[in-house]
Amino acid sequence: MKKRKMNIGLNDKGILRRTLLTISVFFLSLNTFASEPLYKDSSMPVESRIEDLMGRMTLEEKIFQLNQYTLGWNNNENNLGEEVKEIPAEIGSLIYFEEDPELRNLMQKKAMEESRLGIPILFGYDVIHGFRTIYPISLAQACSWNPALVKEACAVAAQESRMSGVDWTFSPMIDVARDPRWGRVSEGYGEDPYLNSVFGVASVEGYQGNNLSDTLSIAACLKHFVGYGASEAGRDYVYTEISPQTLWDTYLPPYEAGINAGAATVMSAFNDISGVPASANPYTLNDILKQKWNFDGFVVSDWAAINQLKEQGYTADNKEGTMRAINAGLDMDMMNHAYDRNLQALLEEGLVTQDVIDEAVRRILRVKFRLGLFENPYTSEVKDRFLRKSSLETASNLAAESMVLLKNDSTKVLPLKNFKKIAVIGPMAKTQKELLGSWNAHGNPEDVISFWEGINKEFGSTHEIRYAEGCDFDSDISNGLSDAMKLADWADIVIMCLGEKNNWSGENASRADIHLPAIQESLAQTISASGKPMVLILTNGRPLALDRIEPFFNAIVEAWQPGVAGGESLAGILSGRINPSGKLAMTFPLTTGQIPIYYNRRKSGRHHQGFYKDISSEPLYPFGHGLSYTDFEYSDIKISSSEIKKSDKVTATVSVKNIGEIPGYETVMWFVSDPFSTITRPVKELKHFEKVNINPGETREFSFEIDPLKDLGFVDNEGNKFVEPGDYYITVNDKRIKLTLTE
Ligand code: GLC
Numbered sequence: 001m002k003k004r005k006m007n008i009g010l011n012d013k014g015i016l017r018r019t020l021l022t023i024s025v026f027f028l029s030l031n032t033f034a035s036e037p038l039y040k041d042s043s044m045p046v047e048s049r050i051e052d053l054m055g056r057m058t059l060e061e062k063i064f065q066l067n068q069y070t071l072g073w074n075n076n077e078n079n080l081g082e083e084v085k086e087i088p089a090e091i092g093s094l095i096y097f098e099e100d101p102e103l104r105n106l107m108q109k110k111a112m113e114e115s116r117l118g119i120p121i122l123f124g125y126d127v128i129h130g131f132r133t134i135y136p137i138s139l140a141q142a143c144s145w146n147p148a149l150v151k152e153a154c155a156v157a158a159q160e161s162r163m164s165g166v167d168w169t170f171s172p173m174i175d176v177a178r179d180p181r182w183g184r185v186s187e188g189y190g191e192d193p194y195l196n197s198v199f200g201v202a203s204v205e206g207y208q209g210n211n212l213s214d215t216l217s218i219a220a221c222l223k224h225f226v227g228y229g230a231s232e233a234g235r236d237y238v239y240t241e242i243s244p245q246t247l248w249d250t251y252l253p254p255y256e257a258g259i260n261a262g263a264a265t266v267m268s269a270f271n272d273i274s275g276v277p278a279s280a281n282p283y284t285l286n287d288i289l290k291q292k293w294n295f296d297g298f299v300v301s302d303w304a305a306i307n308q309l310k311e312q313g314y315t316a317d318n319k320e321g322t323m324r325a326i327n328a329g330l331d332m333d334m335m336n337h338a339y340d341r342n343l344q345a346l347l348e349e350g351l352v353t354q355d356v357i358d359e360a361v362r363r364i365l366r367v368k369f370r371l372g373l374f375e376n377p378y379t380s381e382v383k384d385r386f387l388r389k390s391s392l393e394t395a396s397n398l399a400a401e402s403m404v405l406l407k408n409d410s411t412k413v414l415p416l417k418n419f420k421k422i423a424v425i426g427p428m429a430k431t432q433k434e435l436l437g438s439w440n441a442h443g444n445p446e447d448v449i450s451f452w453e454g455i456n457k458e459f460g461s462t463h464e465i466r467y468a469e470g471c472d473f474d475s476d477i478s479n480g481l482s483d484a485m486k487l488a489d490w491a492d493i494v495i496m497c498l499g500e501k502n503n504w505s506g507e508n509a510s511r512a513d514i515h516l517p518a519i520q521e522s523l524a525q526t527i528s529a530s531g532k533p534m535v536l537i538l539t540n541g542r543p544l545a546l547d548r549i550e551p552f553f554n555a556i557v558e559a560w561q562p563g564v565a566g567g568e569s570l571a572g573i574l575s576g577r578i579n580p581s582g583k584l585a586m587t588f589p590l591t592t593g594q595i596p597i598y599y600n601r602r603k604s605g606r607h608h609q610g611f612y613k614d615i616s617s618e619p620l621y622p623f624g625h626g627l628s629y630t631d632f633e634y635s636d637i638k639i640s641s642s643e644i645k646k647s648d649k650v651t652a653t654v655s656v657k658n659i660g661e662i663p664g665y666e667t668v669m670w671f672v673s674d675p676f677s678t679i680t681r682p683v684k685e686l687k688h689f690e691k692v693n694i695n696p697g698e699t700r701e702f703s704f705e706i707d708p709l710k711d712l713g714f715v716d717n718e719g720n721k722f723v724e725p726g727d728y729y730i731t732v733n734d735k736r737i738k739l740t741l742t743e
Contacts, residue, residue: 046369062361065092066339072097078508079303081335089115096123099442101165101379120373127169131160132386134443136402140560142189142585144401145667145691147202154206156391158218163385168219172203174254178598181234183509186541190585191598194686197257204261213372222258224269227251234510240271244717264297264367279305285329298331298363306338323351331360399562399569404582405627407556413533414555415576422465423491425484427473428499428539437561438506447564454567474517488530497537505541515545528552543588581665583626590620599623600682630660637737653703654732658694667691668702673729687711
């Protein structure tokens with residue numbers, strides 16, 4: 001495959017650099033007689049301000065810009081680090097753990113007034129699904145198939161963050177993940193590269209707004225670059241075996257989309273990528289990210305990841321780790337004291353060049369200038385910045401649209417009608433804390449509407465509702481089962497709330513078995529003996545193995561960890577006030593033994609053989625699954641031409657009719673399949689989707705404009721996109737049409 005030079009060649013780069021330098025010299029000359037240094041003049045081009053400032057900085061000041069420490073009380077037990085006793089005024093960045101801007105402003109004042117050049121500090125934090133108004137976890141957000149709503153939620157997170165002193169979030173996480181034993185599947189957007197791309201872009205746009213210097217924008221951070229979701233056997237921080245082909249066709253696309261959307265920063269990953277750790281991988285960091293994609297922001301390491309290079313068997317000591325990391329393109333050291341303790345010596349020994357250091361500093365200064373921190377270094381406290389009415393509405397809408405109706409059998413118990421006595425049973429019924437999910441920033445359990453509270457608010461005036469805990473999350477309680485059984489005997493219907501604690505997923509939360517705890521399964525089985533209709537409400541941070549309890553329930557609602565509005569939205573789905581519209585962004589295996597199992601797998605040579613001999617080879621609930629209270633009928637697909645040249649475009653359309661009695665959102669998903677290609681491809685690939693509300697009896701038309709290279713093409717193991725002539729299939733729901741490409 002002839003490699004098309006995508007990146008800027010040496011001569012082009014040289015011309016570019018000389019042009020920038022000429023421009024900078026020109027502006028510098030204008031500034032010679034100005035009262036203040038050029039870098040402080042916001043009317044000047046950012047690149048000129050950077051060059052002016054670089055020319056004034058000492059080596060020590062440059063090295064401090066490449067370091068990130070912490071400020072405030074670190075409540076993340078996974079991130080242990082050497083306590084920083086005295087934070088220098090010249091520090092580049094701080095992870096800020098406080099909820100209000102007071103301490104941040106104090107530290108910023110020290111940077112602006114006590115340092116020689118007054119370079120503002122960049123304050124970052126893990127705002128993953130909300131700052132104080134906590135939204136559903138990211139995996140749930142992906143199940144909404146509503147990027148506009150996710151963008152809205154990220155904009156609120158940005159507003160609350162920036163008003164609280166945080167200028168930069170370590171989000172979105174866009175790691176394609178296919179192993180639910182890995183706890184961090186909760187933090188990303190599921191198993192599909194396209195879906196991670198779409199939601200990654202929506203998040204970047206929500207966080208960064210139209211202008212990074214806007215006082216309500218924050219810098220986004222694409223993480224964890226790259227391939228972290230392939231962690232072997234779902235264990236965290238471990239090795240990932242990723243071929244160059246799979247790196248390009250599965251794990252890199254969301255990052256390319258995020259970079260093209262203007263993401264300001266990237267965080268490198270903990271994992272070893274087939275023998276070269278991501279924190280010091282010159283191919284991914286320099287060749288791909290900075291050269292091929294022309295990324296001009298900066299890369300921050302993950303927590304203490306540079307010194308972990310030694311543990312990974314890649315370097316002899318921290319000094320060598322520092323050398324390999326910065327030479328590979330890692331610009332900022334998160335809480336590792338690798339760069340501040342080793343870079344000067346490495347420079348003196350000629351193992352790191354001044355150019356490499358300067359390039360990293362430029363990138364960090366560029367983000368600070370673009371954020372407007374030199375002009376607005378301080379945060380003015382706004383008292384009513386949290387939980388605003390509009391923010392809570394967004395939370396309620398996103399929670400509702402992310403919940404997935406997995407099962408509603410022929411008894412159609414949902415939405416609840418004709419049941420007067422409702423028993424609410426289970427350890428997740430009254431909890432508020434667990435509904436916040438992992439990485440819940442400054443979320444406060446008191447802000448959360450529990451399922452119990454939501455159900456009482458929705459049904460309390462018309463129904464009799466009683467509660468029994470039944471069991472604890474993973475242990476029994478005295479008389480728990482018997483009390484719950486008595487309540488079930490009393491009730492007309494049982495709503496059972498089961499699931500995971502919020503720290504059972506997220507970082508450092510791998511589970512070898514994704515079934516619910518035995519006591520919860522036992523509770524389900526015991527109560528099913530009552531013979532009453534049963535509805536299961538799940539709150540969890542990963543797909544679960546439900547094979548042993550699915551038969552006990554007439555209906556199952558996947559509520560995920562829905563954030564502050566969880567109970568309100570769940571109750572609306574139970575009553576029918578809300579017609580569920582969520583669709584799975586990640587496959588639910590039948591059981592742990594099927595993992596990994598995902599929809600866009602490559603083809604088998606014997607698709608009629610090779611199945612498990614002991615269990616089904618089909619998942620319990622596939623990618624894209626999700627029921628509604630109404631039904632939709634799809635027409636056949638129409639296409640403007642069934643044969644086109646590779647250079648032409650073509651439009652496929654399908655009509656969808658709501659043949660039910662109530663309005664409902666339908667997500668129309670367009671997949672492409674290529675029966676054969678010079679590089680084997682997945683059985684089908686998601687390439688477009690639209691979610692639209694359709695009224696009863698109404699028919700809506702959905703279209704997909706197909707650009708052969710973008711939508712039918714594939715990528716080789718060097719990242720070059722190509723499209724081959726031949727037959728392709730376009731699939732929507734159970735409809736399929738052939739499209740032939742000619743030269
Ligand atoms: C953690 C996580 C990363 C997070 C960072 C800062 O170890 O891997 O996602 O942003 O440290 O908390």
